[in-house]
Amino acid sequence: MATFRCGICEAFNEVEDAAAEPRCIGCESKLDLSGKPQEVDGPALERAIALSPVPVLVDFWASWCGPCLMSAPVVKALGSRLAGEIVVVKVNTEDAPEAGETHAIYAIPTFAVFQRGEEVSRQMGLLPVASSRPGCVRSPLLGTAKRTHSRGQDGWSQGRAFTTVRAGGLARTSGRAIWLSRRWGPPPMSGCWSR
Numbered sequence: 001m002a003t004f005r006c007g008i009c010e011a012f013n014e015v016e017d018a019a020a021e022p023r024c025i026g027c028e029s030k031l032d033l034s035g036k037p038q039e040v041d042g043p044a045l046e047r048a049i050a051l052s053p054v055p056v057l058v059d060f061w062a063s064w065c066g067p068c069l070m071s072a073p074v075v076k077a078l079g080s081r082l083a084g085e086i087v088v089v090k091v092n093t094e095d096a097p098e099a100g101e102t103h104a105i106y107a108i109p110t111f112a113v114f115q116r117g118e119e120v121s122r123q124m125g126l127l128p129v130a131s132s133r134p135g136c137v138r139s140p141l142l143g144t145a146k147r148t149h150s151r152g153q154d155g156w157s158q159g160r161a162f163t164t165v166r167a168g169g170l171a172r173t174s175g176r177a178i179w180l181s182r183r184w185g186p187p188p189m190s191g192c193w194s195r
């Protein structure tokens with residue numbers, strides 16, 4: 001049985017026969033079975049995470065971020081390939097900064113997988129090309145092993161919520177993020193962490 005999220009009323013629908021043009025149980029609109037990523041805001045993201053019976057892959061991105069735009073086709077391909085097995089949503093951190101702060105998003109693009117309301121996997125930076133290949137789609141981001149993420153321990157910030165300056169942390173100066181590498185080493189090269 002496949003599960004799809006209605007883009008209009010946000011209801012989760014179990015679909016047995018995709019050929020029958022299924023309709024949403026909440027609003028009776030035609031369901032999109034393509035698996036393409038759905039744009040959501042902060043409150044809609046929280047509802048999707050809390051209510052989804054299948055894993056939710058969240059793409060935290062921004063329109064000015066080059067790596068975010070480069071990873072969009074990979075995210076779309078993942079959603080299409082795993083349509084019904086996962087729900088893929090996208091959160092623009094410029095439009096919904098509270099979602100980024102709530103989930104400790106310190107670099108974009110960041111991809112997080114939630115299952116039963118809990119984060120089970122996270123990756124900052126571009127998804128590897130291998131993730132778009134059929135045999136590799138579940139590793140490492142969609143793997144079954146639970147990985148924990150401790151908020152505030154990885155030293156990233158977009159400059160919005162980070163207010164203190166510590167040696168080896170990330171400081172905000174004149175609207176730009178500066179990496180202080182004494183504790184964590186150099187930042188990864190595949191994501192946007194400064195504007």
